[in-house]
Amino acid sequence: GAVVSQHPSRVICKSGTSVKIECRSLDFQATTMFWYRQFPKQSLMLMATSNEGSKATYEQGVEKDKFLINHASLTLSTLTVTSAHPEDSSFYICSARGPGQGNTIYFGEGSWLTVV
């Protein structure tokens, strides 16, 4: 079945540095991917919609200069957290609509980011 892979699964970075998270569709093309953020014991909150070959669409309240999204190919979207701060520590997870009729939305494994 369709698979979405996310990397890294866990990352620790120093405050002020940038960290990149990759989201790949392994056996299908995804013109649109979605990035979510999840705090402990809470639901998934959509951050942005990543569109291949064009600018991402950010949800209200999400800083586009802080959370840079690049969707350079049909199988890869990246989320870069720039100048990370401890409050950016969270679980980040991407998703893509599956191939064919596309009723199923597939998620990556998620990435745990800790900023120290």
Next chain:
Amino acid sequence: AQKITQTQPGMFVQEKEAVTLDCTYDTSDQSYGLFWYKQPSSGEMIFLIYQGSYDEQNATEGRYSLNFQKARKSANLVISASQLGDSAMYFCAMREGLSGSARQLTFGSGTQLTVLP
């Protein structure tokens, strides 16, 4: 207004028994899709079951079934013969728009299910 409401923050069920996780939704679209995902402590989101707004039959996938009551705007998940491995957070989600559209999912707040031995 909340688009997806899960009123049960936590649920307990005895192993081998059935459990129903509630989900109600709010949309003015005629076309929409309803999803249930399981999220274990590792964080991955595991797709369980899908129900389209025009589907007349309730969706079933193994031990999972979706009790779809369109007029009441509810899409409850029923897990039969619960297993210890079913202990996890369960999210109900909705995609508004036609099947195949690139619209994002909106999630409920989740229900933490604990299966007791």
